[in-house]
Amino acid sequence: MGRYVIRRLLQMIPVFIGATFLIFVMVYALGDPVSALFGDRGPDPATAKALREEFNLDHPLWQQYLLYMGKIFSGDFGTAFNGQPVTELMERAFPISFRLALVALTFEIVLGIVLGVVTGLRRGRSLDTTVLILTLVVIAVPTFVLGTTGQFFLGVEAGWIDPAVSPDARLDELIVPGLILALVSLAYVTRLTRTSVAENTRADYIRTAIAKGLPRRRVTVRHLLRNSLIPVVTYLGADIGTLMAGAIVTERIFNIQGVGYQLYQGILRQNSPTVVGFVVVLVLIFLLANLLVDLLYAVLDPRIRYA
Template identity: 45%
Template sequence: MILARRIGARIAEFVLVFIGVTFIIYATVWALPGDPIAALGGDRPLPDNVVAQLRAQFHLDDPLWLQYLRYLGGLFTGDLGTTFSGVPVAERMASRWPVTITLALTAWIIEVVIGVVLGLVAGLRRDSAIDRTVLFGTILATSIPIFVVAVSAQLLFGLHLGWLPIAGTDAGWPVAYILPAAVIAIFGLASIARLMRGSVIDSMESDFVRTLRAKGMPGSRIVGLHVMRNSVAPVLTFVAIDLGFLLGGAVVVEGIFNLPGIGQLLFSAIRTHEGPTVVGVGTTLILIFLVLNVVVDLLNSMLDPRSRHD
């Protein structure tokens, strides 16, 4: 019964947040200065009758709330809208998703593997030089804007050292994706390392570890079987939710590294005032993040009985 109420509450929160955030995105995009219909003609203005027809077709003269309700109704049928050139937004996104998903998953693997290892080593060697280095590095990593890290990585590893390509996907996976994925992973990696370090320290100071040591169990077995199992639980929650953040972060990095994914599509749509595409991409990313958030929260409720009473 408690779990059922929690599921109902999370679904209600999901709906409210989704409607609120998508409305903000929709209102912000259509409040931008400039006429998107006029922009279609470029340097040569479109005839007045064509402009009037397009505005009527896309309901641009209706009140904003009515436009949003019509868009929301389309979402429930799987319709993300249609571009001003008549192409469904979902169709434009379909060819771009493989690049974005590949980039996000590559970054996810990098941050999970390296973050867990760094956090484990730092936690086991608390207050050592390695621990202080990890703490300093994680603070430094989260203090630098992502575009600064991306451009610096391009200059160092791409132009000066020539180790990796700085743009495009011609080299294929993993070569073309390592550099941009590493840039995205730095921020999540820092959080995972600090979270893992704290969990390891708590586990090592717990009563069950003292008991196992008193029974003569080897230290490697204690860490491998018991400390890791207890320390990784909060990390799993973070990395599951962080996958949604990685998809959003990929949008920025794709623009810098010129990767033909969702990010490049979004930047192109912003430049050309292609409102339906901007709203469609933003809505999809928000939906993915909210779904991951709800799923992780419900899994925690089922796996950890203590969280059911929160």
């Protein structure tokens, strides 16, 4: 197990380098951040030169990348062009997005798994059909439609929630946005759990468990669920990264000033240090989430643990 963890950690290094290099190239090499800063009028050549020097833009690309990574590892993510340190933006944005992702993940786990188990055990009944159709609708309708509709009816018409989340983004304000963010994944978790449960109810070891005279509850929880949740856990783990990074649409709709919001602003204004900095942290989060999934997988399935 220890060797497995070390191997997985080592595998993360090339992935991290590759992913960050790609994003670095895309932001700094394709397009000129300095002229973007000045807009249509074009910069004064002396100022432009000074800026290029300050951001190491006068070096070859690979040197720029190395210099940038070196600064990142000493904790310096640079300054946004408006003079605010990128780390300051991160300090505000990441906790908010983390809270939002947590709310969404809770919905996925609780609602998704419960619905999945219930429908998986009652295949073909009316409840099953209803939930299946609902998941299809949710998957088919884009998030911005669901988000703005929810915002309009719950926030503007019914007045149950504030249409816009305050800058602190308290947990209770994030319930509806969290649900909206979770919906698509929630539908997938439900379907995944349902299929997995339905498949495993026919498994030989479930028949054995029944033949042993175990109470129905024990058969379901100890024998059926434990096996059925293995693929679901994998999906959920991979989804943590997506939830953190993919909240751009939801955060825009509800005016949540999290990672997605900052990234959106950064891209809009070609604010390169912000974009690259945030993405580097997101890459790290993705990698750690995936590591977590692999470890959890080994905990849940002994066949992998001892492979």
